[in-house]
Amino acid sequence: MRVFKGAQIIAGTAVLALGLAACGGGEEAPNPAAGGEGSAAAPIVVEIAEPQHELVPGNTAETSGAEVLNALFIGLVNYDADKKPINQIAESITSDDQTNWTIKLKDGYKFHDGTPVDAQSFVDSWNYTANGANAYEANYFMGSIAGYGEMNPVDPDGDGPKAAPAATATTLSGLKVVDPLTFTVQLANPFSGFPTMLGYTAFYPMPKAAFGPDGKVTAAYGESPIGNGPFKMAKPWKRGVETRISLVRNDDYAEAKAKVEAVDFAIYTDLNTAYRDLQAGNIDIMDQLPAEVIASAKAELGDRYIEQPSSGIGYLGFPTKVGADYAKSAELRKAISMAIDRKTITEQVFSGTRVPADDFISPVVAGYRQGACGEACTYDPVKAKELWDANGGPQAGSIELGYNADGGHKEWIEAVANNLRTNLGATVEPKPVEKFATILDDLGADKWKGLFRMAWIMDYPSPENYLKPIFAANAGSNYSGFNNKEFEELLKKADSAPTVEEGIASYQAADDILLKELPYIPVYFYQTNGAFSSNVKNVKIDPFERIEIANVERA
Amino acid sequence: MSDTLTEQKPKSVKPPKQKKPASLWSDAWYDLRRSKVFIIAAVMIAVLVVMSIIPGLFSSVNAFDPSTCDLTKARQGVSGLHWFGTDNQGCDTYSRVIYGARISIMVGVFSTLVTTLIGGLLGLLAGFYGRWTDTILSRVAEIFFAIPSTLGALLILALVGRDNAGIWTVVLALSVLAWPMVLRIMRAAVMSAKSQDYVLAARALGAGPGRLMSRHILPNAVAPVIVVATMNMGVFIAAEAALSFLGVGIQSPDISWGLMIADARNRFLQAPEALLFPALFLSLTVLAFVMLGDAVRDALDPKLR
Numbered sequence: 001m002r003v004f005k006g007a008q009i010i011a012g013t014a015v016l017a018l019g020l021a022a023c024g025g026g027e028e029a030p031n032p033a034a035g036g037e038g039s040a041a042a043p044i045v046v047e048i049a050e051p052q053h054e055l056v057p058g059n060t061a062e063t064s065g066a067e068v069l070n071a072l073f074i075g076l077v078n079y080d081a082d083k084k085p086i087n088q089i090a091e092s093i094t095s096d097d098q099t100n101w102t103i104k105l106k107d108g109y110k111f112h113d114g115t116p117v118d119a120q121s122f123v124d125s126w127n128y129t130a131n132g133a134n135a136y137e138a139n140y141f142m143g144s145i146a147g148y149g150e151m152n153p154v155d156p157d158g159d160g161p162k163a164a165p166a167a168t169a170t171t172l173s174g175l176k177v178v179d180p181l182t183f184t185v186q187l188a189n190p191f192s193g194f195p196t197m198l199g200y201t202a203f204y205p206m207p208k209a210a211f212g213p214d215g216k217v218t219a220a221y222g223e224s225p226i227g228n229g230p231f232k233m234a235k236p237w238k239r240g241v242e243t244r245i246s247l248v249r250n251d252d253y254a255e256a257k258a259k260v261e262a263v264d265f266a267i268y269t270d271l272n273t274a275y276r277d278l279q280a281g282n283i284d285i286m287d288q289l290p291a292e293v294i295a296s297a298k299a300e301l302g303d304r305y306i307e308q309p310s311s312g313i314g315y316l317g318f319p320t321k322v323g324a325d326y327a328k329s330a331e332l333r334k335a336i337s338m339a340i341d342r343k344t345i346t347e348q349v350f351s352g353t354r355v356p357a358d359d360f361i362s363p364v365v366a367g368y369r370q371g372a373c374g375e376a377c378t379y380d381p382v383k384a385k386e387l388w389d390a391n392g393g394p395q396a397g398s399i400e401l402g403y404n405a406d407g408g409h410k411e412w413i414e415a416v417a418n419n420l421r422t423n424l425g426a427t428v429e430p431k432p433v434e435k436f437a438t439i440l441d442d443l444g445a446d447k448w449k450g451l452f453r454m455a456w457i458m459d460y461p462s463p464e465n466y467l468k469p470i471f472a473a474n475a476g477s478n479y480s481g482f483n484n485k486e487f488e489e490l491l492k493k494a495d496s497a498p499t500v501e502e503g504i505a506s507y508q509a510a511d512d513i514l515l516k517e518l519p520y521i522p523v524y525f526y527q528t529n530g531a532f533s534s535n536v537k538n539v540k541i542d543p544f545e546r547i548e549i550a551n552v553e554r555a
Numbered sequence: 556m557s558d559t560l561t562e563q564k565p566k567s568v569k570p571p572k573q574k575k576p577a578s579l580w581s582d583a584w585y586d587l588r589r590s591k592v593f594i595i596a597a598v599m600i601a602v603l604v605v606m607s608i609i610p611g612l613f614s615s616v617n618a619f620d621p622s623t624c625d626l627t628k629a630r631q632g633v634s635g636l637h638w639f640g641t642d643n644q645g646c647d648t649y650s651r652v653i654y655g656a657r658i659s660i661m662v663g664v665f666s667t668l669v670t671t672l673i674g675g676l677l678g679l680l681a682g683f684y685g686r687w688t689d690t691i692l693s694r695v696a697e698i699f700f701a702i703p704s705t706l707g708a709l710l711i712l713a714l715v716g717r718d719n720a721g722i723w724t725v726v727l728a729l730s731v732l733a734w735p736m737v738l739r740i741m742r743a744a745v746m747s748a749k750s751q752d753y754v755l756a757a758r759a760l761g762a763g764p765g766r767l768m769s770r771h772i773l774p775n776a777v778a779p780v781i782v783v784a785t786m787n788m789g790v791f792i793a794a795e796a797a798l799s800f801l802g803v804g805i806q807s808p809d810i811s812w813g814l815m816i817a818d819a820r821n822r823f824l825q826a827p828e829a830l831l832f833p834a835l836f837l838s839l840t841v842l843a844f845v846m847l848g849d850a851v852r853d854a855l856d857p858k859l860r
Contacts, residue, residue, distance in 0.1 A: 292822065341626065348629040349643070405802060410818070411643055414807060418644055421621040430807060432717055 043246065043262035044536055044552060045283040047274040050267045053137065054222025054239055057204035058129030061137035063545050066201045067287070068245055068265050070546040072227035073204040074255075076103065076122070077195060083365055083461035083543045085195045089117060089205075089228075091181075093198070098190035098496050105181040109254050111207040112232040119183035121205035127171045128217060129202055138202030140476060141459065144194070146174030146186040190496035192503050193462035200460055200544070204228075230258040230550040243267045258550040259538075275531075284533040285552070287541050294351045294529055305531050311364045311458040311543060312526030313357055313466070316340075316401070316416070320519050321481035322446040325396040330517050332393050334376050336451075337521040338384035339423040340416055342377065346524050349412045353529055357522035360466055360514050364543055367463030367504045373515050373522060381423035388424045398427035400450025404436035409453055416523075443479045454479065454520060461543050462500060463507040467491060471514060480519035487513045579778065583854040593850035599843035607657035616647050618654035618810055623647060630826035640828035643818060648829050652836050655810040658722055659840060662795040663788040665722075666729045671784045674734035678741025679776075683749060683768055693742070696735035704732045705797065712803035725804050729791050740783055744776035751775070782852040789844030796837050812837045 051065030057073060060066055076093065077085035087093065091104040109117035128134060130142035132152035142148050150169035174186035187194060197203065207226050212218040224236035230253050234246035245265040249258045266283055268274040271290040275297075277283045287306075289297055297305050316336075318327035326332040342356035359372040375383075388394070401417055403409040410432065417428040431450065433439050442448040456477075458465045468491055469475050473483040490510035497503030514520075530547075532539040537555040540548045587593045606613055616623050624646035631641045639648035681692040711728040712720060748754065754771050762771070798804030799813030807814060812833040819829035 292824065344626045348626050348645070414644055415626055417808075418621045418624050418626070422624075432802070432806075 043264040044260050044285070044554075045264045045266050046547060046549070047268055047271075047278070047283050047286040047288075048245075048265045049269070051239065054219070055225045055237070055245075056136075056210075056217055056222050057201050057206065057225075058125065058134075058136040058138050060201050063287075064267075066544060067546050068247075069201050069204065069225070069227070070542075070544075071229060071231040071247055071263060071549045072225055072233070073201075073229045074109075074227075075200070075204050076105075076198040078199055079461065079543055085199060085461075088199075090198070093195045095194070098192045098194070098498070099187050101185040101187070101194055102178075103183055103185060107181060109228055110252060111209075111228050112226045112250060112252075113207060113209055114252075115207050115209070116180070117205055117228050118180040119177045120180070121207055122203075123175045123177055123183055124208075124211070125204065125206040126175060128206070128211075130172050131170055132167055133170075134216075138200075141197065141200065141202040142172065143476075144187050144189070144191055144197075145172050146188050147172040148174075148188065189492075191464070192495060192497050193460070193464050193500050196462045196500065197460040229253070230255070231263055234262065256550075259553040260536075263549055278531060278533055281533055281535065284536045285530070285539055285547055286532070287528065287530040287545055287547055289529040289531055291351055291353055294353050297529070297531055301531050304534065306528065306539065306541060307530075308528050308541065309355075309363045310526040310528040310545060311362050311461070313360075313362055313456050313522055314354065314524045314526065315357075315454040315456070315520040315522055316451045317454040317480050317520040318451060318518075319443060319446070319448055319479070319481055320517075321483075322449070324400070324449045326393060326399060327450065329391055329396075331387055331391040332396060333518040333521065335384045335388035335391070335393060335424065336399070336420060337376050337518055338378065338380050338387065340419050340521070340523065341379045342523060343379065345412055345415050345419075349415055350524070353527050354524035355527060357525050360511050360520075360522055361463045361507070362458065362466060362525060365458065365461045365463050365466070366500070367507050367511075369508065369511075372508075372511065376515060376518060377522060384423055385425070388426070393424060393426065396426075398429055400429050400431050402431045402433055402439050402448065402450055402452040404439065404453070405432040405434060406436075412523075413453065440479065452479070455526075457526075458543075463504060463511070464491070464495065467507060467510055467514070468495075471519060482514075482517070482519035484513055484517065579775075579855065583851075586854040587850060590850045590853065592846050593854075596843045596846035596850060599839065600847060603656055603660060603840055603843065606653055607660040610650075610654045610657065614647075614650040614653040616650035618646065618650040619808070621808075623650070630822060630829065632826075633828060639832040640826060642815070642826070642829040643822060648815075648832055651810050651815060652812070652833050655812045655815060655833060656836070656840075658805055658809060658811045659792045659795060659837070661722055662725055662729070663792040663840075663844065665726045666733065666791040667784050667788045669726065669730040670734045670737050670787065671780060673730070674737025675741050675777075675780055677734075678738040678780075679745055679768060679773065681738065682742040682745025682776075683764065683772065685746075689742070692738065696738045699732060700735040700739075702732055704729075705794070707732045708794065708798055709801065709803055712798060717803070717806060720803060720806050721809065722805065725795050725798060728798070729794055733787065733791070736787075737780060737783060740779050741776065744779050745772055748772045748776045778855040782848055782855060785851050786845055786848030789841040789848070792844065793837070793841045 046067070048064040048067050051060065051068065052062050053059045053065065055065060055068055055072070057069055060069055074088050076088060076090040078088040080086050089105055089109055091106045093101060093103050095101040105117070105119060111117060126142060126145070129136045129138055130145065130148055130151050132139065139152070147169060151167050151172065153165040153167055175183065177183045205228065206217070209226055210217050210221045220236070223238060224233045230250055231247040232250045234248045237245045243266065247263045249261050251257065271288065272292070274283060274286055275290060275293055278286055318333055320327060326336065346352065346354045346356055356377070357373070358370060358377050359368055361368045399420055401413050403413045413430050417430050420426055420428045439448060439452050443452065456466065456470060469477050471478060471480070471482045471487065472491060473488060487510050490506050490513070494503035494506035494510065497506065528541055528545055530541055535555055536552055538551055538553045540551065542548055624644050626645045628641055629643055629645040631637060633640050637647050637649065639652060642648050642651065677692050681689040708728040711731065712724060715724045749772060754767060757767055757771050795804055796811065796813030796816070799811040800817045802817065805811035805814055815833040816830055819826065823830050
């Protein structure tokens with residue numbers, strides 16, 4: 001579940017307010033990145049936020065930790081410019097029935113400690129992540145593999161008093177090692193997009209050295225992970241204590257060596273501080289800029305400014321089964337959607353860092369159709385009002401707009417509220433809630449009646465990831481209660497197509513059902529706004545919003 | 556409260572010294588009329604009060620009408636159409652500042668009323684009866700006094716929750732923590748008045764506690780409370796803005812200066828007007844009440860004469 005709350009944005013603005021009050025200009029903010037090293041071996045410095053956990057692949061489902069792991073590890077596949085998987089460690093990933101997959105590895109890849117990257121290292125790593133007892137963040141990524149259910153029994157009443165039944169397995173029955181360079185994967189259901197998942201952080205292999213005598217991943221490994229990638233740890237990193245993660249080049253790397261000798265990841269709590277350090281040349285790369293500086297950054301940095309579509313989509317969702325009257329009617333949902341002026345909101349509130357959404361599938365993956373949403377996502381206050389009045393909108397009561405107050409959402413929610421008040425003549429109550437989790441819990445308990453804000457970042461570049469986890473009847477992140485037989489059938493058909501490409505038409509047909517029913521209203525697509533200093537060149541950001549660090553060169 | 560107060564009006568034009576023996580109140584009023592600080596403060600407060608009662612008099616735009624906001628015109632600077640520019644939602648900052656006065660004034664007035672009535676009454680009882688009445692009331696007051704006021708108000712409002720937050724919860728949160736200050740001042744004033752000769756004389760003539768308190772002690776002990784109440788008004792207005800700024804006080808779509816400042820702070824460099832004008836009005840309002848309190852104290856405190 002990668003619904004996200006945009007915490008980093010608010011962290012930036014809160015500290016900005018303090019900064020304004022405290023210093024008022026002139027002096028430079030304290031710079032955690034300032035180092036005393038000589039210029040010859042000075043590392044390239046990349047801005048990140050503090051990783052959520054120690055650096056273990058299976059326990060990393062957020063972008064900052066993934067950024068570091070991406071330098072330390074490589075996966076079975078990588079992605080080309082069109083977000084299609086290309087084999088990296090994998091020699092081949094094949095299947096006849098889209099359920100039973102055979103993965104063959106190339107020989108010659110080694111971990112930083114010299115042990116070979118073999119089939120067992122993948123299977124061990126995946127099993128450990130899939131084990132519910134370890135409570136790893138990326139646990140649910142293993143959910144498509146056969147045997148996951150036995151390892152992660154469902155709690156019959158959610159967070160209620162009844163305990164979940166004990167797990168009946170500690171390894172995935174779907175994973176089998178055939179020989180040191182071959183293993184097979186049996187999925188629970190056919191899924192042609194399986195190879196696209198395998199480049200993600202959760203699917204990295206871990207060496208034998210990661211596991212202690214008790215079979216658990218050791219604390220020392222979390223501080224100093226042994227990977228198989230172009231960089232290795234220069235020294236262990238203590239989370240919460242040290243604000244820099246230092247990496248040096250892995251000279252035994254099987255592929256082309258990284259272009260720079262050393263990389264430091266500098267941890268910032270405030271994007272504005274980081275941006276000032278970038279301007280001052282203290283850090284070299286940021287993959288995210290504070291919204292306030294976007295306009296000036298474009299002009300100031302020229303081609304050192306990066307702007308590209310990101311995989312995130314922002315929605316407004318409805319509890320379609322248990323919500324208020326306006327949430328239950330597809331026509332009223334459409335009227336609300338048509339009354340929102342997406343273009344002005346993205347321009348004025350987000351300063352152009354978001355673009356109006358017009359599909360449920362993000363532009364970064366194959367299957368996106370420009371303007372697929374059509375009339376429903378086009379701002380038309382007159383038609384919206386007609387539709388609203390004709391379907392009993394005025395009798396549906398006041399519209400609630402729920403959002404989490406800690407994620408920087410107030411401005412756009414208020415703008416939507418003004419749109420709805422003016423265009424539909426409705427009473428609108430924006431409803432800030434302390435934490436996003438509160439809304440999700442209320443939705444889970446059928447207590448939330450009004451609209452709620454929602455966002456999704458893809459887990460892997462496949463149109464399936466924008467449909468099934470959010471809108472399939474029993475999906476983990478289905479908060480709208482959407483349940484449509486035809487939709488399910490189309491997804492099944494698409495998943496069992498021989499290739500992803502052949503499945504796309506069915507995914508799009510399923511997408512059309514969503515666009516007609518609108519259980520969520522797509523509001524905006526996120527953009528990635530990054531920048532780099534004049535010390536470096538060839539900076540690229542991949543579809544997971546990670547910097548392709550091995551290719552970065554000194555300018 | 557007392558009949559001596561009513562003497563203010565008819566006799567106020569001429570210096571009253573010759574015609575009638577001067578009371579504390581007539582002397583004070585005489586002083587006040589000659590105080591520049593008082594006149595400036597009074598004019599400012601009068602304007603603010605009118606603004607909060609009939610905002611339409613100052614602004615032709617109804618700030619509560621969402622259709623007057625145009626997002627395409629967000630964060631514009633000062634212009635003939637928008638005197639104070641526009642905010643992040645494209646709403647007219649001038650009309651919002653005008654309409655925002657009401658909540659500030661209401662919170663100030665009602666919090667002051669509640670604290671003065673509760674604190675004043677309990678202070679009178681504590682000071683007059685002394686002994687265990689005083690002990691109990693003073694200890695209870697000290698318990699409330701020990702709670703840091705901003706922290707306490709945050710806690711109360713967090714418990715109340717955003718859904719129920721509004722002007723009355725803010726008044727409640729501020730009053731609950733501020734009444735002990737009034738109690739202390741009233742108690743001290745009553746205790747010193749209680750031992751005065753005229754009180755002892757009245758007691759000797761057989762006056763009961765009710766008569767003693769209302770006719771003899773209260774009129775002579777109320778002056779310091781009035782000074783504190785006037786100054787508190789400004790403090791309460793600033794506190795309301797602070798709580799709204801922190802997100803626990805007044806909630807949108809109600810308009811409060813603190814809320815406007817909070818909304819505008821992230822884009823301060825792009826659109827400083829949206830923050831500066833509500834902040835200016837907030838400062839002026841607080842200043843006006845503090846100045847008024849200052850002038851009243853100068854007039855009422857015999858030691859300063």
